Amino acid sequence: xxxxxxxxxxxxxxxxxxxxxxxxxxxxxxxxxxxxxxxxxxxxxxxxxxxxxxxxxxxxxxxxxxxxxxxxxxxxxxxxxxxxxxxxxxxxxxxxxxxxxxxxx
Numbered sequence: 747x748x749x750x751x752x753x754x755x756x757x758x759x760x761x762x763x764x765x766x767x768x769x770x771x772x773x774x775x776x777x778x779x780x781x782x783x784x785x786x787x788x789x790x791x792x793x794x795x796x797x798x799x800x801x802x803x804x805x806x807x808x809x810x811x812x813x814x815x816x817x818x819x820x821x822x823x824x825x826x827x828x829x830x831x832x833x834x835x836x837x838x839x840x841x842x843x844x845x846x847x848x849x850x851x
Contacts, residue, residue, distance in 0.1 A: 748790040749800035753809040759800060760810075761828040766850035767798040768843060771821045773805045778837045782820045785840045792844060796851045826850050 751759055751769055760767045770786045772779035783801075790799035804811040804819055814823060814830065824832035824846045832846040 748786050749798065751800040751802040751807070753807040756802070756807075756810045759798060760825055763798050763825070763828075765797050766831075766847055767800070767825040768793075768847055769823050769825065770799075770801045771804050771811055771816045771819055771823070772801055773803060773819055775805075776819050779820045781837050782822070785843065786822075788840060789843045789847070793847050793851070797847045799847075824850070 748770070749759060760769060768786075768789065770779075770782060772783065786799060786801060793799060802810065804816065816823075818835050820835075820837065822834040822838070822843060823830050831850065834842055834846070
């Protein structure tokens with residue numbers, strides 16, 4: 747299951763991770779976000795133990811959304827060693843997220 751990421755735990759979970767990290771920036775009111783949600787859960791299960799997969803609610807956690815220029819949601823950022831290595835804006839197929847992580851594990 748995808749981890750809940752907040753402004754409070756972002757640095758520890760995302761920036762200090764020794765594994766690649768995929769973060770879904772979303773909001774409950776966002777229709778396309780609800781389409782991406784189940785895909786993110788599947789990717790989380792597929793990469794369990796090999797990568798960190800999490801979701802950040804932009805309504806309650808605005809600091810890192812602003813820091814990384816997330817203006818449209820859903821936006822999925824992929825991090826390696828604390829740096830953004832991939833960005834997907836809008837709804838993408840599961841393969842797009844899986845391939846982004848597979849290249850890093």
